[in-house]
Amino acid sequence: MNRIHPKIIEVLTGTFKVPAAEIVPEATMDSLEMDSLAVAELAVIFKETLGVPADSDTLLKDASLAEITAYLDEAAVGVGR
Amino acid sequence: MTGLGVVTPVGADERTFWAGLCAGRSAARHRPELAGMPVDFACAVEGPAPEPGAAPGPDPRPAGGPYDGAPAWAGLDVDAAVGGRSVWRMARFVKLALIAARQAVADAGLDPSAWEAGRVGVVLGVGVGGVAALCDNTLRLRDRGPEAVSPLLVPMMIPNAAAGEVAIALRAQGPSLAPATACASGATAISLARDLLIGGECDIVVAGGTESVLTPLVMAAFARMGALSARTGDPARASRPFAPDRDGFVLGEGAAMVVLEREPDARARGRAPRALLSGVGASTDAYHPTAPEPHGRVAQAAVEAALRQAGWSPYDVGHVNAHGTSTPLNDAMEAALIERVFPHRPPVTAAKGVLGHTLAAAGAIEAVATVLTLERGVVPPIANLDASAVEFDLDCVTKEPRRERVETAISHSFGFGGHNVALVFRKA
Numbered sequence: 001m002n003r004i005h006p007k008i009i010e011v012l013t014g015t016f017k018v019p020a021a022e023i024v025p026e027a028t029m030d031s032l033e034m035d036s037l038a039v040a041e042l043a044v045i046f047k048e049t050l051g052v053p054a055d056s057d058t059l060l061k062d063a064s065l066a067e068i069t070a071y072l073d074e075a076a077v078g079v080g081r
Numbered sequence: 082m083t084g085l086g087v088v089t090p091v092g093a094d095e096r097t098f099w100a101g102l103c104a105g106r107s108a109a110r111h112r113p114e115l116a117g118m119p120v121d122f123a124c125a126v127e128g129p130a131p132e133p134g135a136a137p138g139p140d141p142r143p144a145g146g147p148y149d150g151a152p153a154w155a156g157l158d159v160d161a162a163v164g165g166r167s168v169w170r171m172a173r174f175v176k177l178a179l180i181a182a183r184q185a186v187a188d189a190g191l192d193p194s195a196w197e198a199g200r201v202g203v204v205l206g207v208g209v210g211g212v213a214a215l216c217d218n219t220l221r222l223r224d225r226g227p228e229a230v231s232p233l234l235v236p237m238m239i240p241n242a243a244a245g246e247v248a249i250a251l252r253a254q255g256p257s258l259a260p261a262t263a264c265a266s267g268a269t270a271i272s273l274a275r276d277l278l279i280g281g282e283c284d285i286v287v288a289g290g291t292e293s294v295l296t297p298l299v300m301a302a303f304a305r306m307g308a309l310s311a312r313t314g315d316p317a318r319a320s321r322p323f324a325p326d327r328d329g330f331v332l333g334e335g336a337a338m339v340v341l342e343r344e345p346d347a348r349a350r351g352r353a354p355r356a357l358l359s360g361v362g363a364s365t366d367a368y369h370p371t372a373p374e375p376h377g378r379v380a381q382a383a384v385e386a387a388l389r390q391a392g393w394s395p396y397d398v399g400h401v402n403a404h405g406t407s408t409p410l411n412d413a414m415e416a417a418l419i420e421r422v423f424p425h426r427p428p429v430t431a432a433k434g435v436l437g438h439t440l441a442a443a444g445a446i447e448a449v450a451t452v453l454t455l456e457r458g459v460v461p462p463i464a465n466l467d468a469s470a471v472e473f474d475l476d477c478v479t480k481e482p483r484r485e486r487v488e489t490a491i492s493h494s495f496g497f498g499g500h501n502v503a504l505v506f507r508k509a
Contacts, residue, residue, distance in 0.1 A: 017166045033166055040232035041169070048229060 084189025206266025362386025405431025
């Protein structure tokens with residue numbers, strides 16, 4: 001899967017100042033230089049803006065952006081139900 | 082003192098700052114984010130013009146002065162100036178300090194990648210800290226529960242965050258401190274830096290102050306205590322140090338940082354100091370949480386301690402950079418102190434007329450201004466002051482910058498809590 005959720009792109013570039021060129025589906029929090037505080041903040045932003053709970057340790061820490069996208073898509077369906 | 086850095090409401094580089102200070106016009110204006118507050122104006126570090134190429138606003142500086150030809154202040158894109166990926170985790174007071182610290186280190190001709198990190202200290206005075214993040218998260222907790230609270234709240238709001246981030250950015254691994262003496266914090270920081278150098282704990286200290294609290298909560302609080310000028314109809318004329326009709330201070334934001342080294346060390350690396358910090362003195366009123374001891378007798382002890390450390394008599398002081406907040410109580414106390422200690426009437430200025438009161442940054446910004454006066458032989462005017470109206474026996478510089486060669490100067494800083502600090506400088 002090659003799509004990245006638009007919210008991920010928006011937050012990584014806007015808030016965390018990650019260069020857009022680095023935001024590729026296989027990128028991870030580590031490869032994007034997102035430390036544990038940054039990942040925890042990202043989880044709060046997902047919860048606040050999408051209504052999706054995303055535990056920073058279990059879900060975001062080691063996942064690729066493609067995997068996070070898949071989770072957000074699936075969870076958003078759940079939130080909408 | 083080998084390097085200077087400033088981020089102020091009239092300029093975020095030394096040249097523009099000095100031009101704005103010498104122009105003698107207040108930076109105060111109405112702020113949309115303060116609408117509805119009892120006092121809705123302040124002196125902010127403006128952002129850049131909203132559109133590329135758009136006019137940044139009229140340049141208030143008349144032609145012909147020593148400031149003539151300096152670029153107009155076009156605002157500062159704070160996040161762009163900080164740069165890198167760490168901006169998101171910094172509160173605004175931290176960002177302003179970091180920008181000023183980098184300026185000061187570059188001005189000193191130092192390269193942080195090459196210095197012996199363990200011998201470099203950071204002393205960064207902060208009065209309040211990240212109050213905007215605290216307010217925002219208080220509302221999140223109330224409205225949406227604990228899961229909405231940012232994990233960044235604590236590292237963003239703690240006052241020592243500025244010292245910590247500056248140390249990271251500069252790779253400074255010696256002692257670091259975040260003194261909180263309210264409006265004297267920046268001066269306290271410079272004083273402590275001197276101790277670290279004399280005590281041999283550091284070879285280089287990056288020191289100063291920062292503050293950014295132009296939020297509705299803080300404005301409401303200062304207004305409620307009666308500290309702020311209520312001249313809401315005419316913000317640009319509200320900050321008027323030593324004027325008989327002064328009615329309070331105008332809140333400002335900013336930062337200033339300086340690099341201090343022992344003079345022989347600086348000269349050994351081929352660097353002439355920009356000025357010499359000849360002495361420091363401090364005292365505490367132990368009188369009232371906010372009001373100064375009316376006669377300034379304890380503040381005078383701080384001034385006398387600084388002179389003693391420098392080995393000077395009061396008559397050796399050629400210029401006074403006053404605390405001059407524009408509050409009725411401070412200015413009366415300080416004027417009485419200056420009249421008493423310096424009967425030879427050295428020229429007096431007060432930067433808060435132009436910049437507003439930048440709280441913890443003020444002492445550091447005014448230290449930079451004092452050094453520039455020594456270097457350039459120019460004393461900036463006090464904004465909004467008519468010399469004929471001055472009720473005190475002071476030689477206040479008004480209207481125009483005054484060309485006057487001064488060899489020595491003192492800068493006063495006084496803070497809520499009763500903190501008094503005096504720094505004395507000699508031309509290098």
